[in-house]
Amino acid sequence: xxxxxxxxxxxxxxxxxxxxxxxxxxxxxxxxxxxxxxxxxxxxxxxxxxxxxxxxxxxxxxxxxxxxxxxxxxxxxxxxxxxxxxxxxxxxxxxxxxxxxxxxxxxxxxxxxxxxxxxxxxxxxxxxxxxxxxxxxxxxxxxxxxxxxxxxxxxxxxxxxxxxxxxxxxxxxxxxx
Numbered sequence: 001x002x003x004x005x006x007x008x009x010x011x012x013x014x015x016x017x018x019x020x021x022x023x024x025x026x027x028x029x030x031x032x033x034x035x036x037x038x039x040x041x042x043x044x045x046x047x048x049x050x051x052x053x054x055x056x057x058x059x060x061x062x063x064x065x066x067x068x069x070x071x072x073x074x075x076x077x078x079x080x081x082x083x084x085x086x087x088x089x090x091x092x093x094x095x096x097x098x099x100x101x102x103x104x105x106x107x108x109x110x111x112x113x114x115x116x117x118x119x120x121x122x123x124x125x126x127x128x129x130x131x132x133x134x135x136x137x138x139x140x141x142x143x144x145x146x147x148x149x150x151x152x153x154x155x156x157x158x159x160x161x162x163x164x165x166x167x168x169x170x171x172x173x174x175x176x177x
Contacts, residue, residue, distance in 0.1 A: 009048045010058050017046065021055075022062035030055050064113075071114055075121045098126055148173055 004011055010021065025033040030052040037055070039045025050058075105122055108114035155166065 010050060018062065021046065022059055025055055025059045067113060071118055075118045078122060078125055102126060
């Protein structure tokens with residue numbers, strides 16, 4: 001994208017007026033928008049003569065600005081949601097949501113519409129979700145092992161000794177775990 005002129009009339013307007021012009025151009029044809037912008041201020045115009053190609057470039061710039069703002073808002077919401085989620089809730093993020101988000105991030109990277117900081121933030125949420133899932137699986141396996149060891153201790157305390165079948169069962173369980 002080429003550098004815009006420092007004396008550009010469109011870009012020297014207040015931000016609200018620029019957003020209004022962008023909305024006007026996006027809602028109809030560029031020719032109609034150019035005609036509306038050229039009208040006197042009393043007739044809801046801006047008294048600026050602008051060509052369709054200039055207005056098109058202006059709209060392209062504002063589409064990128066608005067898209068970046070929506071990404072920042074999305075990243076802020078994701079960070080807020082991630083901070084508000086307990087570990088149990090974070091685990092409940094379903095696989096389809098993760099896959100969709102991962103796909104969107106990759107598409108955004110290819111289209112160069114997302115910054116590295118935003119990618120890091122979003123992928124951090126996904127990685128934290130996967131890490132929590134893995135930690136939960138490890139914890140559940142540890143609980144199974146602890147329950148099995150407790151049952152063997154109870155059996156040894158009540159019967160006083162382990163049988164050959166118990167030893168074979170222990171070997172089988174150890175191979176599975």
